[in-house]
Amino acid sequence: MSQDTMITGLTAAQVDGLACTVCGTDYLRVRVRVPHVPVGRSVTGSQVFACVGCRPDDAQRAAGGVLR
Numbered sequence: 523m524s525q526d527t528m529i530t531g532l533t534a535a536q537v538d539g540l541a542c543t544v545c546g547t548d549y550l551r552v553r554v555r556v557p558h559v560p561v562g563r564s565v566t567g568s569q570v571f572a573c574v575g576c577r578p579d580d581a582q583r584a585a586g587g588v589l590r
């Protein structure tokens with residue numbers, strides 16, 4: 523999946539890049555910071571994310587890049 527992949531059916535938090543598009547983890551609410559990587563774009567063009575654990579392939583590609 524490329525980073526330009528459009529992902530639909532997301533919640534508001536997912537569209538804002540604040541929640542995992544795979545498991546739905548809310549990055550602002552979890553106590554432990556969850557490393558996440560960009561996995562595509564929402565229909566509004568915003569970048570959306572998924573946990574490293576949810577998308578190991580994307581995490582590997584982003585290693586040394588935008589992990590945060």
Ligand SMILES: [Zn+2]
Nearest residue numbers: 542545573576
């Ligand atoms: Zn996740």
